[in-house]
Structures are given as structure tokens and as C-alpha cells.
Amino acid sequence: MDLSADLDFARSLADTADAISLERFRAADLHVSKKADSTHVTDADQAVERALRERIAAERPDDSFLGEETTADSGAEAMSEGHRQWVVDPIDGTANYLRGVPVWATLISLAVDGRPVLGVVSAPALGKRWWAAQGLGAHSLEGELHVSGVTELGDASLSYNSIQQWDDDDRLQALIDLSRKVWRTRAYGDMWSYMMVAEGVLDVAGEPDLRPWDIAALVPIVEEAGGRITSLDGDPGPWHGSALATNGLVHDAVVEVIRR
Known part of the structure; x- marks a missing residue:
């Protein structure tokens, strides 16, 4: 499959997310609450997910969506929702985010029949972004990515x-x-x-x-x-x-x- 257009779209979604999350990072009026599982959620988590979900619904209307803040279920039920599914964590590292630690990111993936074939990880407070799609290699702002050669x-x-x-x-x-x-x-x-x-x-x-x-x-x-x-x-x-x-x-x- 040619994922170039989807990867471009995912990177543009990351631009949208970064604009929202960076504006609220270390904000004095950041609203923080706890979910049913006792993990934290901020108004930034909710705003990022809402914006990405709306864009996906408008620009990829045939695709389904799985997001941390708006989807109750996961696992096999999530995989059955559609052939193409966007999977989003609006802020991975919310505990860091709410304390002002810059190690957090928006995670965006496209899964086809339950297998992630595209991923974008955008960490604007670190000034970093990584992305990849099946058959297109893995990249960051610094260049192409390659794992180590350590064998032991x-x-x-x-x-x-x-x-x-x-x-x-x-x-x-x-x-x-x-x-x-x-x-x-x-x-x-x-x-x-x-x-x-x-x-x-x-x-x-x-x-x-x-x-x-x-x-x-x-x-x-x-x-x-x-x-x-x-x-x-x-x-x-x-x-x-x-x-x-x-x-x-x-x-x-x-x-x-x-x-x-």
C-alpha cells in the first residue's frame, strides 16, 4: 500500500496537536482532573484529542478512531471497528506534562486490520519528532533512523x-x-x-x-x-x-x- 499521503496527513495532525499542547504547557491555569482509573487528564489532553478526532472525521470519514480520552474500550473490540483505524494518544506522558517536565508527546498511528502501519511521535517541548510508515523507512528531524548493532x-x-x-x-x-x-x-x-x-x-x-x-x-x-x-x-x-x-x-x- 502507498502510505505517503496518509503519512503527510499524520504529520499535519501532529502540527495541529503541537500548537495546542505547547500553548497549554506550563500554563498557570492548566486544568487537571482524575479519570476513573485514577490517572490524570488535563484540558490539553482533551483539546488535542478533540481537534485530531474532528480533523480525521472530516478528512478521512471512512476511517475509525481510537483515542485515549474518548474511547472506553480497547483490545479486540478496538480492532474490530474498521479496516483503517487511527489510534491517538493526545499526550503520552501526561504526568510529566502537568509537572512541567518536557518529556511528553502526541502519538498518532494508522492501523490497518489491527496492525499499525504508520506512526508519528511529536515531542514539541523537546524540539523532536519521529515518523515512519511501512516501506518508507523511519525518520526524525535529524535524519533517517537505524537501530544499534549490539548483539550481546x-x-x-x-x-x-x-x-x-x-x-x-x-x-x-x-x-x-x-x-x-x-x-x-x-x-x-x-x-x-x-x-x-x-x-x-x-x-x-x-x-x-x-x-x-x-x-x-x-x-x-x-x-x-x-x-x-x-x-x-x-x-x-x-x-x-x-x-x-x-x-x-x-x-x-x-x-x-x-x-x-
């Missing part, structure tokens, strides 16, 4: 996002076991860890307790950069509640350590 876990650099997440998912011991096998561990957090895998400056990034909109946009970028992204247990696609991205060369070794 003992030489690998890992970002695990949050100890609490791994502990809450009863995987803390697996994380500790993995940390003892890699060269270096850090918790850069959220989408940034996965983009650094695609850039080749990290070799492994992973976390449990995710939803499809947290993962979908990452998949094409990591894969088109030459890497591999699955669930923590090695299942393909963004529908399994977790993510593991690697340069591909160490993927099976990582899964062997952390799989339930």
Missing part, C-alpha cells in the same frame, strides 16, 4: 520506565534479573525510550501496563528503523498490554529473561 545483552543499554509499573504487574524480579544481565539501566520514560531504541542510542526499552494508544505509533518507527517491538512476552502488535522494543538482535534473549 552484556553490552546492551536498557530503559525500563518505572519500577512501580513492573512491581504492580508482578514483574519486578524479572526486571531485576534483566538488569543483572545488561550493561546499563536507566528510566528515561514514556515514548522517549522507544524512540532512542529506533535512533540506536538505546538497545532495549520496555514496560507493562500499557494501552494500544501508548504503543501503536511506536511500532512502525521501531520496525522501520530495523528493530523489533512486541509485548513483554513476545506477542506481536499493540494489543497485549505491554511493550518491549529492541534492536532486534537481543530481542529473544530479553524475552527469555522476562517472559512469564
Whole structure:
């Protein structure tokens, strides 16, 4: 399939999102509330998703939409909504956003029959953006993306996002076991860890307790950069509640350590 026009559209959606989110970033009157699952949501999250949903409805009326703030369900039900589905996280890293930490981004993906084939990750407070589409390579504002060539876990650099997440998912011991096998561990957090895998400056990034909109946009970028992204247990696609991205060369070794 030719995804060039869709990729151009997705990048224009990211421009729309950036204009809204940057204007509200560190705003004194930012409105913050809690959702039913006790996670935070800001007026910026809601405004970005509303704007992108309206543009998609107007410019891609035959496509369905899955977004964090306006869609209650995920998983198999989400995949059944249509052949082409836009999956949006208006602000990935809302906790950072509301505290004024610049590590956050809008995630935009197009999934065809449940498989993400296009992704844009736009982090305007960092001055960064990454994008990819199936067969078109992975790119950033600095150029084309390629994963690292590290082949041994003992030489690998890992970002695990949050100890609490791994502990809450009863995987803390697996994380500790993995940390003892890699060269270096850090918790850069959220989408940034996965983009650094695609850039080749990290070799492994992973976390449990995710939803499809947290993962979908990452998949094409990591894969088109030459890497591999699955669930923590090695299942393909963004529908399994977790993510593991690697340069591909160490993927099976990582899964062997952390799989339930």
C-alpha cells in the first residue's frame, strides 16, 4: 500500500496537536482532573484529542478512531471497528506534562486490520519528532533512523520506565534479573525510550501496563528503523498490554529473561 499521503496527513495532525499542547504547557491555569482509573487528564489532553478526532472525521470519514480520552474500550473490540483505524494518544506522558517536565508527546498511528502501519511521535517541548510508515523507512528531524548493532545483552543499554509499573504487574524480579544481565539501566520514560531504541542510542526499552494508544505509533518507527517491538512476552502488535522494543538482535534473549 502507498502510505505517503496518509503519512503527510499524520504529520499535519501532529502540527495541529503541537500548537495546542505547547500553548497549554506550563500554563498557570492548566486544568487537571482524575479519570476513573485514577490517572490524570488535563484540558490539553482533551483539546488535542478533540481537534485530531474532528480533523480525521472530516478528512478521512471512512476511517475509525481510537483515542485515549474518548474511547472506553480497547483490545479486540478496538480492532474490530474498521479496516483503517487511527489510534491517538493526545499526550503520552501526561504526568510529566502537568509537572512541567518536557518529556511528553502526541502519538498518532494508522492501523490497518489491527496492525499499525504508520506512526508519528511529536515531542514539541523537546524540539523532536519521529515518523515512519511501512516501506518508507523511519525518520526524525535529524535524519533517517537505524537501530544499534549490539548483539550481546552484556553490552546492551536498557530503559525500563518505572519500577512501580513492573512491581504492580508482578514483574519486578524479572526486571531485576534483566538488569543483572545488561550493561546499563536507566528510566528515561514514556515514548522517549522507544524512540532512542529506533535512533540506536538505546538497545532495549520496555514496560507493562500499557494501552494500544501508548504503543501503536511506536511500532512502525521501531520496525522501520530495523528493530523489533512486541509485548513483554513476545506477542506481536499493540494489543497485549505491554511493550518491549529492541534492536532486534537481543530481542529473544530479553524475552527469555522476562517472559512469564
